[in-house]
Amino acid sequence: MNRSSDSVKGYFGRVVKCSVSGSIRIPKTGRLDYLANRRRILEAAREVFARRGLEAEVKEIAERAGVGVGTLYRHFESREGLLAALVHQVGDDFLRRLQAVAGTEEPRAALRATIHAGAQSCEQFGALTEVALRRLAGEVDEFHPGGGVGFHAGYPDIHNEVVEIVADVLRRGMGGGIFRADLDVAVAVAALESMFTSGMVLALAARRSYPAAADAIADFFLAAIEAPKHGESA
Numbered sequence: 001m002n003r004s005s006d007s008v009k010g011y012f013g014r015v016v017k018c019s020v021s022g023s024i025r026i027p028k029t030g031r032l033d034y035l036a037n038r039r040r041i042l043e044a045a046r047e048v049f050a051r052r053g054l055e056a057e058v059k060e061i062a063e064r065a066g067v068g069v070g071t072l073y074r075h076f077e078s079r080e081g082l083l084a085a086l087v088h089q090v091g092d093d094f095l096r097r098l099q100a101v102a103g104t105e106e107p108r109a110a111l112r113a114t115i116h117a118g119a120q121s122c123e124q125f126g127a128l129t130e131v132a133l134r135r136l137a138g139e140v141d142e143f144h145p146g147g148g149v150g151f152h153a154g155y156p157d158i159h160n161e162v163v164e165i166v167a168d169v170l171r172r173g174m175g176g177g178i179f180r181a182d183l184d185v186a187v188a189v190a191a192l193e194s195m196f197t198s199g200m201v202l203a204l205a206a207r208r209s210y211p212a213a214a215d216a217i218a219d220f221f222l223a224a225i226e227a228p229k230h231g232e233s234a
Contacts, residue, residue, distance in 0.1 A: 044062075087132045095162055098114050129196065170189070
């Protein structure tokens, strides 16, 4: 098995990309079962990790999916491989949500909508959203002490796309005189990102709700970056 490859043989001999490092030859028989099992495993892993956190046992995930542990490992050769597939799924979802709303014409509304989109991802995936954002940013953690190079080999750089989407909203606001002209965009993006990677969104939502948490963060952030009104000091 070639562990450096991120491709697998497709059902008709075509090479397709896979979010798990390593090559897997899919058997010629039971193809529909193979796909169904993989889908159930990923759905179960999302639910279990979101509910229990990263300490969840692989055995519980397999039981939730209705498959044996051996079947799980035939799809994902390691716990790390399963987590990688989940991180990339959550990252894709987070990016699509932001892309859908960030083009809102009015920059303040666009920024609020992106924050709500992030909160919706947290509501659906729980702590996995935080893990995905940290992993996609290349942060080191206990599951991948060597860093994120192997973890994300062959995978699009979603983190930079997310950063650029938010930065573009901020720059539009600065250009229109809505946000402070002296706003440090890189610092502002990092500060907003930290609200999603630090557990703040989940903590606020536990006491309020995800929409209320998103509004509170948006209100706080907009108050800090909006340009002073005429006659006010900066």
